[in-house]
Amino acid sequence: MAFSSYILTAFPASGARIPPYFHNTDHRQRCLTQLRSKHTGLEKYIFLNGLKERDPNLFYEVLLSNMLEIIPILYTPTVGDACSNYSHIWRRPEGLYVSIESKGHIRQILSTWPAGAAGRIAVVTDGSRILGLGDLGANGLPISIGKLDLYIAGAGIKPSTTVPICLDLGTNTEKFLNDPLYLGVRRRRPDTAEMDEFMKEFMAAMRDVFPQLLVQFEDFSTDNAFRYLDLFRNQYRCFNDDIQGTGSVVLSGFLNAARLATADAGTPLSDQRILFFGAGSAGIGVAKQLTSFFTLLGLSEEEARQRIWTVDSKGLITADRKGLQEHKKYFARTDYQGPPLTSLIDIVKYVKPTALLGLSTIRNAFSEDVVRLMGSLNTRPIIFPLSNPISLCELDYSDAIHWTNGSVIFASGSPYKPVEFEGRVYEPGQGNNMYIFPGIGLGTILSKARHVTDSMVEQASIALASALTEDEQSADLIYPRLTRIRDISAKIALAVIRAAQKDNVDENTLFRNMSDEALLEYVGAKQWQPPSTHNVPRL
Numbered sequence: 001m002a003f004s005s006y007i008l009t010a011f012p013a014s015g016a017r018i019p020p021y022f023h024n025t026d027h028r029q030r031c032l033t034q035l036r037s038k039h040t041g042l043e044k045y046i047f048l049n050g051l052k053e054r055d056p057n058l059f060y061e062v063l064l065s066n067m068l069e070i071i072p073i074l075y076t077p078t079v080g081d082a083c084s085n086y087s088h089i090w091r092r093p094e095g096l097y098v099s100i101e102s103k104g105h106i107r108q109i110l111s112t113w114p115a116g117a118a119g120r121i122a123v124v125t126d127g128s129r130i131l132g133l134g135d136l137g138a139n140g141l142p143i144s145i146g147k148l149d150l151y152i153a154g155a156g157i158k159p160s161t162t163v164p165i166c167l168d169l170g171t172n173t174e175k176f177l178n179d180p181l182y183l184g185v186r187r188r189r190p191d192t193a194e195m196d197e198f199m200k201e202f203m204a205a206m207r208d209v210f211p212q213l214l215v216q217f218e219d220f221s222t223d224n225a226f227r228y229l230d231l232f233r234n235q236y237r238c239f240n241d242d243i244q245g246t247g248s249v250v251l252s253g254f255l256n257a258a259r260l261a262t263a264d265a266g267t268p269l270s271d272q273r274i275l276f277f278g279a280g281s282a283g284i285g286v287a288k289q290l291t292s293f294f295t296l297l298g299l300s301e302e303e304a305r306q307r308i309w310t311v312d313s314k315g316l317i318t319a320d321r322k323g324l325q326e327h328k329k330y331f332a333r334t335d336y337q338g339p340p341l342t343s344l345i346d347i348v349k350y351v352k353p354t355a356l357l358g359l360s361t362i363r364n365a366f367s368e369d370v371v372r373l374m375g376s377l378n379t380r381p382i383i384f385p386l387s388n389p390i391s392l393c394e395l396d397y398s399d400a401i402h403w404t405n406g407s408v409i410f411a412s413g414s415p416y417k418p419v420e421f422e423g424r425v426y427e428p429g430q431g432n433n434m435y436i437f438p439g440i441g442l443g444t445i446l447s448k449a450r451h452v453t454d455s456m457v458e459q460a461s462i463a464l465a466s467a468l469t470e471d472e473q474s475a476d477l478i479y480p481r482l483t484r485i486r487d488i489s490a491k492i493a494l495a496v497i498r499a500a501q502k503d504n505v506d507e508n509t510l511f512r513n514m515s516d517e518a519l520l521e522y523v524g525a526k527q528w529q530p531p532s533t534h535n536v537p538r539l
């Protein structure tokens with residue numbers, strides 16, 4: 001609907017009340033001016049949320065023309081504040097809540113969502129590990145909404161086909177249970193048996209109500225993230241963003257980082273020594289993606305595994321540790337003899353890593369001595385502090401540049417601004433699954449892949465790594481500029497469709513005989529654009 005028609009519909013008989021010069025002014029510019037007048041991230045989030053309710057087309061137009069400014073508000077870091085405060089800033093229903101109290105009639109609850117059979121993509125969280133902020137219970141909904149806004153902006157998924165879901169299963173965070181404004185059920189989280197029963201009913205009901213839907217699991221606590229991925233991945237069209245999306249995006253950045261480091265130091269990709277600080281769903285997901293790629297290079301599985309060291313809150317993970325959680329066992333080291341290594345500096349001295357990856361939620365964990373040691377061990381140290389939001393990031397970009405005299409190859413989970421050092425401007429990378437999931441989703445939806453296979457995720461990663469332009473390469477970037485996300489998502493979708501075909505999971509076989517050029521053009525043409533709300537040129 002054009003903006004002027006929207007105004008007339010929203011305010012009938014308002015002709016005389018519309019300011020005389022209204023139609024000749026730039027509504028997008030007005031929105032941006034209003035947005036920029038807000039002082040805090042949370043106020044900006046609330047403003048954008050209101051704009052989306054009043055005029056979704058204008059909202060997406062403003063978003064698409066100003067992604068670098070707006071994505072950090074709708075997504076990390078500000079979405080973290082929105083989630084933490086959601087029960088207090090709530091304005092209107094904007095997603096689907098499926099409560100543990102709905103067990104037995106989940107299907108009816110899902111049927112109330114307007115998309116119905118047109119639903120194509122759901123982002124589902126249970127709020128138990130929102131970014132690095134822990135168990136936020138029913139306050140987790142904005143993470144599903146934010147990820148879906150990235151599907152819409154980044155891949156051109158039609159807004160009306162998206163389904164944001166928060167499973168309201170209770171919370172173990174006392175503060176929320178005692179908050180009179182808390183929006184969720186007042187109970188602690190269920191035990192495994194009760195939750196499994198709920199999840200099985202939920203997934204079956206999802207398929208009934210939305211037969212063509214892809215489910216993205218988001219921000220489940222680590223044990224459940226691995227369990228439900230294993231349980232459902234061969235049964236439903238689904239994937240886990242924190243395990244697979246993060247694995248894919250970090251592999252991609254790592255490939256480009258290793259290429260840069262290799263150019264300077266000559267360390268072959270297969271000789272990299274990679275230290276993971278944090279061994280949860282994200283850390284282990286990335287480690288598995290990297291090792292799987294190393295086997296493609298010709299390493300045996302065992303040789304690939306030997307490239308990885310993992311660290312959790314108790315220190316270097318070794319196989320002799322008692323009561324090791326299941327997901328940590330595969331990378332537990334068997335070759336370390338000695339007293340437990342608990343401090344990061346001692347672990348770096350022992351491992352001598354070429355790459356240090358942070359997925360720990362520990363702010364500033366990469367201290368000056370650790371970063372300087374990485375710089376003395378490597379001509380181009382690869383350091384990726386990937387924890388979100390920025391308040392939990394292991395290392396600030398400015399410190400990384402200063403402490404390594406600019407030699408660091410850096411990517412963080414949340415965005416940093418460029419840094420000037422000794423007359424040169426350095427641009428950080430953003431190693432965030434937002435580069436990957438829109439393309440994986442688009443490719444899966446178009447090919448109607450029955451499942452999201454490992455090779456679809458791996459090919460997405462390679463497509464992203466190959467998407468750098470000459471200009472981006474000469475600026476030493478390891479991820480493409482975010483403003484190109486639509487083109488990049490189309491290329492990722494193409495790679496995902498081809499991988500789905502090879503794995504024989506594509507239910508839509510029409511693309512099999514299309515050339516890559518024709519298919520890429522088709523994918524681009526399928527991307528939704530907001531109908532222009534007025535006739536002023538794009539900003």
Ligand SMILES: NC(=O)C1=CN([C@@H]2O[C@H](COP(=O)(O)OP(=O)(O)OC[C@H]3O[C@@H](n4cnc5c(N)ncnc54)[C@H](OP(=O)(O)O)[C@@H]3O)[C@@H](O)[C@H]2O)C=CC1
Nearest residue numbers: 131132222278279280281282312313360387388413432433
């Ligand atoms: N950039 C991106 O695209 C993504 C980033 N992330 C971010 O990664 C972070 C982790 O997510 P996830 O893996 O799911 O969370 P988890 O809570 O499962 O994992 C955190 C890991 O960090 C370890 N840890 C905690 N404290 C310390 C410490 N003091 N020293 C060393 N290790 C410590 C934990 O150890 P223990 O097991 O002993 O508790 C655990 O292994 C979050 O901040 C999240 O936002 C996640 C997905 C994508």
Ligand SMILES: CC(=O)C(=O)O
Nearest residue numbers: 131219242388432433
């Ligand atoms: C980016 C993301 O998925 C996370 O931090 O959990």
Ligand SMILES: [Mg+2]
Nearest residue numbers: 131218219242
């Ligand atoms: Mg996540």
